[in-house]
Amino acid sequence: MIELDNVGYSYGGGELLGDVSVQLAPGSFHFLTGPSGAGKTTLLKLCYGALQPTAGQVRVFDEDMRKLDRDQMALMRRRIGVVHQDCRFLDHLPLSENIALPLLVSGKDLNGEEENLRELMKWVGLAPRADALPPELSGGERQRAALARAVIMSPDVVIADEPTGNVDWEMSQRLLQLLVELNRMGKTVLIASHDLGLIRAAKSQVQARVLRISNRRLQLAGADL
Ligand SMILES: Nc1ncnc2c1ncn2[C@@H]1O[C@H](COP(=O)(O)OP(=O)(O)OP(=O)(O)O)[C@@H](O)[C@H]1O
Numbered sequence: 116m117i118e119l120d121n122v123g124y125s126y127g128g129g130e131l132l133g134d135v136s137v138q139l140a141p142g143s144f145h146f147l148t149g150p151s152g153a154g155k156t157t158l159l160k161l162c163y164g165a166l167q168p169t170a171g172q173v174r175v176f177d178e179d180m181r182k183l184d185r186d187q188m189a190l191m192r193r194r195i196g197v198v199h200q201d202c203r204f205l206d207h208l209p210l211s212e213n214i215a216l217p218l219l220v221s222g223k224d225l226n227g228e229e230e231n232l233r234e235l236m237k238w239v240g241l242a243p244r245a246d247a248l249p250p251e252l253s254g255g256e257r258q259r260a261a262l263a264r265a266v267i268m269s270p271d272v273v274i275a276d277e278p279t280g281n282v283d284w285e286m287s288q289r290l291l292q293l294l295v296e297l298n299r300m301g302k303t304v305l306i307a308s309h310d311l312g313l314i315r316a317a318k319s320q321v322q323a324r325v326l327r328i329s330n331r332r333l334q335l336a337g338a339d340l
Pocket of ligand 1 (some may be wrong): 126150153154
């Protein structure tokens with residue numbers, strides 16, 4: 116589904132990542148961990164085409180990412196839902212409209228999507244907050260809204276960058292539950308996190324592989340994680 120073959124990423128004459136080879140099979144669940152600044156966000160961006168590698172090849176849905184033209188790249192990006200680390204919203208739009216934005220951007224008729232949107236808001240527990248403005252939301256509400264926005268286009272892959280960064284343990288468990296449910300629906304899930312407690316909790320619920328960036332290289336973490 117997503118395959119990195121000897122991928123490297125360098126900038127300013129220095130190497131951030133090198134010799135990264137990994138396959139994310141359809142329906143798999145992966146964590147990406149490593150110290151702050153190790154390159155987790157960069158690696159995620161390489162997986163969804165926000166960055167191009169400076170060495171090696173990224174294949175997504177059996178296509179070499181470098182060979183995709185603009186339109187093909189846009190189609191590919193629709194099949195990957197991304198929860199960004201900073202989960203930004205348009206502050207003047209109510210939450211439900213923020214979550215529906217990817218539908219609008221892709222030219223879908225919102226009238227046909229009302230039920231989908233309602234179900235999704237319910238699923239993340241934000242139905243009562245549909246009319247709230249983003250600045251009124253708590254950290255946990257923002258993270259769940261960002262997850263809802265990432266999956267409203269029914270992507271095949273969900274990539275989340277520190278989805279539990281600013282929330283307490285209870286909320287991080289709830290977010291994890293949602294990501295596990297997405298995986299049970301057949302979606303491929305990749306989560307960058309340095310929360311080892313979260314990773315251990317996930318491993319009791321789902322067959323998750325843990326990848327670790329260490330000294331610019333990607334390794335499979337040991338069974339102790
Ligand atoms: N093109 C670039 N130009 C300059 N600096 C870059 C570039 N790409 C990555 N970096 C730097 O590389 C480092 C790794 O960034 P990245 O955000 O991928 O790490 P991370 O593991 O996700 O960190 P954190 O856990 O703190 O979010 C950062 O210091 C970032 O500023």
